[in-house]
Amino acid sequence: MISRLSRDDPLAKDPTTIALYMFALFFISLFVLYPLAKGFVPTLSDGGVYYKKFLDERLYRDAVINTLLMVALSTPTATALGFIYAYALAKWRVPFRKFFTYTILLQLIAPPFASGLAFLMLFGRNGIASRLLNDLLGVELNLYGAIGLWIVQTITFFPIAFLVLYGAIKALDPTYDYVARTLGAPPLRAFIDVDLRLLKPAILSALTLVAMYVLEDFGNPLLVGGDFYVLAVLAYMNVVGWGDYVGGAATAYVLLILVLLFFVAQWKILGRARYTTVTGRESYVEVREPPFWVKVPALAIMTASSLFIVTIYSSIILGAFTKTWGVDYTPTLDHFRQVSYAATFTLRNSLTVAIASAIFCALLGFLVAYMISFRRISLTNKYLEVVGTMPSAIPGTLLGIAYILAFAGPPLVLTGTIFIIIVNNVVRFLPLSLQSYKSVLTKIDQAIEENSVVLGAGAVTTMTRVILPLASVGFLSSFVYAFIKSMNTVSAVIFLETPRTKLLAPFILGLGTHGYWGQAAALSTLLIATVVVFLVSLKLLMGRRVRVFEEFL
Amino acid sequence: MASEILVVKDVWKRFGDVVALKGVSLKVKRGSYVVILGPSGCGKTTLLRIIAGLYEPDTGEVWIDGVKVNGVPPHRRGISMMFQNYALFPHMKVIDNIIYGLRVRGVDREKAEAKAREIAKMLGIEELLNRYPHELSGGQQQRVALARALVIEPKILLLDEPLSNLDAKIRAKVRVDLRRIQKELGITTIHVTHDQEEAMSVADEIVVMNAGRIEQVGTPEEIYFRPSTIFVADFIGSMNFLEGKVLSLTDDGILVKVAKLTLKSFNRVKGVHPGDKVLLGFRPEHAQLLLDPSGKENVLEARIIDARFMGARVTYILDFEGSTIIVDDYTGKPAKMPAGSKIHIYIPPERLLIFKS
Ligand SMILES: Nc1ncnc2c1ncn2[C@@H]1O[C@H](COP(=O)(O)OP(=O)(O)OP(=O)(O)O)[C@@H](O)[C@H]1O
Ligand SMILES: [Mg+2]
Numbered sequence: 065m066i067s068r069l070s071r072d073d074p075l076a077k078d079p080t081t082i083a084l085y086m087f088a089l090f091f092i093s094l095f096v097l098y099p100l101a102k103g104f105v106p107t108l109s110d111g112g113v114y115y116k117k118f119l120d121e122r123l124y125r126d127a128v129i130n131t132l133l134m135v136a137l138s139t140p141t142a143t144a145l146g147f148i149y150a151y152a153l154a155k156w157r158v159p160f161r162k163f164f165t166y167t168i169l170l171q172l173i174a175p176p177f178a179s180g181l182a183f184l185m186l187f188g189r190n191g192i193a194s195r196l197l198n199d200l201l202g203v204e205l206n207l208y209g210a211i212g213l214w215i216v217q218t219i220t221f222f223p224i225a226f227l228v229l230y231g232a233i234k235a236l237d238p239t240y241d242y243v244a245r246t247l248g249a250p251p252l253r254a255f256i257d258v259d260l261r262l263l264k265p266a267i268l269s270a271l272t273l274v275a276m277y278v279l280e281d282f283g284n285p286l287l288v289g290g291d292f293y294v295l296a297v298l299a300y301m302n303v304v305g306w307g308d309y310v311g312g313a314a315t316a317y318v319l320l321i322l323v324l325l326f327f328v329a330q331w332k333i334l335g336r337a338r339y340t341t342v343t344g345r346e347s348y349v350e351v352r353e354p355p356f357w358v359k360v361p362a363l364a365i366m367t368a369s370s371l372f373i374v375t376i377y378s379s380i381i382l383g384a385f386t387k388t389w390g391v392d393y394t395p396t397l398d399h400f401r402q403v404s405y406a407a408t409f410t411l412r413n414s415l416t417v418a419i420a421s422a423i424f425c426a427l428l429g430f431l432v433a434y435m436i437s438f439r440r441i442s443l444t445n446k447y448l449e450v451v452g453t454m455p456s457a458i459p460g461t462l463l464g465i466a467y468i469l470a471f472a473g474p475p476l477v478l479t480g481t482i483f484i485i486i487v488n489n490v491v492r493f494l495p496l497s498l499q500s501y502k503s504v505l506t507k508i509d510q511a512i513e514e515n516s517v518v519l520g521a522g523a524v525t526t527m528t529r530v531i532l533p534l535a536s537v538g539f540l541s542s543f544v545y546a547f548i549k550s551m552n553t554v555s556a557v558i559f560l561e562t563p564r565t566k567l568l569a570p571f572i573l574g575l576g577t578h579g580y581w582g583q584a585a586a587l588s589t590l591l592i593a594t595v596v597v598f599l600v601s602l603k604l605l606m607g608r609r610v611r612v613f614e615e616f617l
Numbered sequence: 618m619a620s621e622i623l624v625v626k627d628v629w630k631r632f633g634d635v636v637a638l639k640g641v642s643l644k645v646k647r648g649s650y651v652v653i654l655g656p657s658g659c660g661k662t663t664l665l666r667i668i669a670g671l672y673e674p675d676t677g678e679v680w681i682d683g684v685k686v687n688g689v690p691p692h693r694r695g696i697s698m699m700f701q702n703y704a705l706f707p708h709m710k711v712i713d714n715i716i717y718g719l720r721v722r723g724v725d726r727e728k729a730e731a732k733a734r735e736i737a738k739m740l741g742i743e744e745l746l747n748r749y750p751h752e753l754s755g756g757q758q759q760r761v762a763l764a765r766a767l768v769i770e771p772k773i774l775l776l777d778e779p780l781s782n783l784d785a786k787i788r789a790k791v792r793v794d795l796r797r798i799q800k801e802l803g804i805t806t807i808h809v810t811h812d813q814e815e816a817m818s819v820a821d822e823i824v825v826m827n828a829g830r831i832e833q834v835g836t837p838e839e840i841y842f843r844p845s846t847i848f849v850a851d852f853i854g855s856m857n858f859l860e861g862k863v864l865s866l867t868d869d870g871i872l873v874k875v876a877k878l879t880l881k882s883f884n885r886v887k888g889v890h891p892g893d894k895v896l897l898g899f900r901p902e903h904a905q906l907l908l909d910p911s912g913k914e915n916v917l918e919a920r921i922i923d924a925r926f927m928g929a930r931v932t933y934i935l936d937f938e939g940s941t942i943i944v945d946d947y948t949g950k951p952a953k954m955p956a957g958s959k960i961h962i963y964i965p966p967e968r969l970l971i972f973k974s
Pocket of ligand 2: 661662663777
């Protein structure tokens with residue numbers, strides 16, 4: 065990007081461009097920095113009493129410890145599981161490959177709390193597995209709390225690690241492994257000395273990413289955590305249970321601090337661990353099959369995990385269409401009927417919000433990414449880039465609470481409207497969108513724009529008629545990811561919705577926490593089916609240009 | 618000790634629908650420098666990797682130092698290999714790259730480093746030991762990769778296009794170094810390339826491959842002067858071909874009728890009988906232009922289509938009875954002649970080759 069600055073900007077003085085640039089600056093300042101600042105100020109009042117609680121009160125202290133404990137437990141297991149899947153699927157001949165890739169895909173497009181919900185239906189106090197154990201062996205199974213949550217978070221978030229690692233392993237030049245072996249290293253030694261070392265940066269970013277997800281996850285701890293409270297849940301209790309918005313905000317800021325600590329740790333460790341791998345034209349590579357004592361256990365772990373995922377979604381579907389889960393499996397549509405009004409109402413809201421969020425997110429992402437890579441104003445470009453990617457490190461809980469505190473009063477009142485939800489989604493998923501565009505836009509030569517300008521096209525024409533079509537892949541993937549995320553997200557919107565703007569995902573979570581499993585399962589099925597139908601129809605409509613996690617299928 | 622360190626017996630290898638090797642057999646003498654030469658995609662890398670143990674042959678056997686090594690993993694074969702793209706471990710310093718093979722064998726660090734220094738000195742890279750691979754030029758990387766392959770004292774050193782990533786100037790120098798070091802250490806070396814000049818300049822023996830088969834094995838001179846197939850003749854240097862018919866076999870050679878002429882060759886080919894159709898071949902640099910043909914045998918009369926001054930030589934493009942012939946003249950004797958004029962060329966019988974067609 066440095067080389068780009070050295071050229072004169074053909075559109076530097078174009079009024080429309082300047083206006084759009086200002087708009088982008090204004091928008092992200094107003095909806096990222098402003099609420100963060102405005103939400104932070106009140107938490108400092110009363111001599112820091114809100115933060116003192118974290119030293120004095122057990123509940124608060126424990127929440128910090130529990131949050132860290134859960135990250136410390138789930139991050140390594142989820143990353144390790146993701147690594148096994150990624151390594152096997154990227155390098156080995158794996159029988160029933162589709163079984164493994166599609167179960168991962170399912171985890172990626174379904175709401176994270178679906179796993180928590182199914183886990184309750186199976187292993188909760190009245191879960192069928194628990195009862196079975198009790199009846200047969202008299203064992204009282206209690207997986208509520210840390211252990212249950214650990215299992216659920218591992219199975220929920222390993223696909224995140226998988227995505228990062230799969231790409232890295234695919235890109236790994238197998239020649240290194242060949243060299244190590246011709247130099248005398250046995251397979252395991254070669255794997256440790258070469259593959260693992262070269263993958264270190266990817267493994268670290270997978271760890272950080274998973275840690276982020278675990279830290280800020282709200283749905284599963286609420287469902288499965290029992291009285292094992294984590295910060296996201298504590299913040300929610302503050303706001304919804306006790307009406308203490310500022311206390312909730314303070315809790316969410318503490319969570320933010322933990323997240324930032326993880327980023328700093330990653331930086332410190334990663335340091336100069338990025339290797340420039342000099343790859344040449346080594347053309348063909350035969351798959352090296354691992355020894356059976358590696359392959360068999362790895363495939364066993366994968367099979368068990370994928371079967372578990374299958375069990376999760378079978379339970380949900382079964383629970384949705386049978387009378388009483390665990391007791392009476394008579395097929396019925398009762399659950400759907402009982403919530404049919406709420407279902408249509410919340411689904412309509414969710415779809416409206418998701419589609420609007422996805423469109424705006426893809427557009428704003430384009431605008432910001434375009435400005436960053438094509439306009440040459442170094443200082444503000446940096447600002448756009450940094451603030452635009454910031455939300456990826458901000459827990460949803462925090463951004464939700466900050467929004468209620470910031471937009472309840474002047475200068476801008478948005479509380480209670482559907483816009484606040486949409487804007488919140490747009491901002492939260494903007495970093496993903498920027499990432500999708502970045503890879504596409506950096507490949508577009510600046511000469512293309514200069515050319516268009518020379519031919520007499522205006523700034524907007526150039527942007528929309530020349531650049532955007534070239535970036536259409538980025539647009540579509542931004543759109544798809546933002547849509548899926550908006551349909552499934554809970555942590556921020558749960559604070560922003562009102563009875564009028566009630567959304568499907570938080571509604572399901574509410575049903576689940578109150579033990580309405582049949583109805584929660586029915587609506588989960590509806591939610592997942594909606595997302596799948598949406599994706600499939602988009603795929604049919606647009607064909608190859610829509611890429612949804614396709615690199616590994 | 619058998620004199621052959623490597624024996625490959627009737628090896629076949631298939632990748633999907635592509636048959637990369639179709640019955641390759643090869644014997645390599647201890648301490649020799651063998652170059653496998655052939656066009657892109659002919660199976661050179663595949664053969665090398667089968668020797669290394671990175672691929673298993675579908676059928677056929679590989680013997681190293683009297684031991685059958687089918688199924689033996691690379692690290693137990695006593696080979697080492699330098700890859701086309703060097704593949705230096707990017708996360709290790711040069712010194713750690715070089716000693717890697719010793720370390721995995723349990724040699725302690727000090728000893729390993731001492732040995733690495735020795736080799737590094739030989740290759741002139743002592744100063745680079747504390748750098749990372751990305752801080753090296755292409756030529757330096759190549760030397761480091763070579764040092765890494767040599768330090769473990771392999772029985773056989775395998776080099777896959779070791780010079781292809783270097784620019785032309787260093788290539789010639791590195792070629793000389795390679796040969797010198799191989800001689801000094803006496804390591805049997807198998808070197809794969811598609812560059813015939815490179816092959817000629819370093820090899821004790823050249824193995825010419827084409828489309829998964831070995832066409833000919835021989836010294837550079839044999840390959841150049843007596844190519845046994847049309848492919849080899851054409852691939853090594855260039856060759857003019859004429860169609861002819863065998864008239865008779867004589868004590869010292871063979872007589873062939875070409876158009877209305879009778880040409881004599883000292884190169885007999887097995888299985889050719891009077892009346893057979895054959896191809897005659899001769900190299901552009903072996904034909905001589907004659908101003909006065911009188912009294913000589915093996916002379917053709919041709920018409921000049923074009924003559925190009927190339928510095929050290931003049932290349933004549935000629936027409937003989939409808940076939941195009943190229944002749945390189947290094948003598949500069951005939952003053953450049955205009956297109957259309959007639960000229961005589963003499964083909965020495967020892968340089969006229971016969972191929973079954
Ligand atoms: N792992 C593989 N999978 C499929 N086809 C392969 C594989 N390896 C080689 N081939 C095919 O086998 C043939 C021989 O390949 P090989 O790499 O041995 O050629 P080469 O002589 O080394 O060529 P080059 O000079 O381009 O390196 C080619 O047609 C190639 O396409
Ligand atoms: Mg090759």
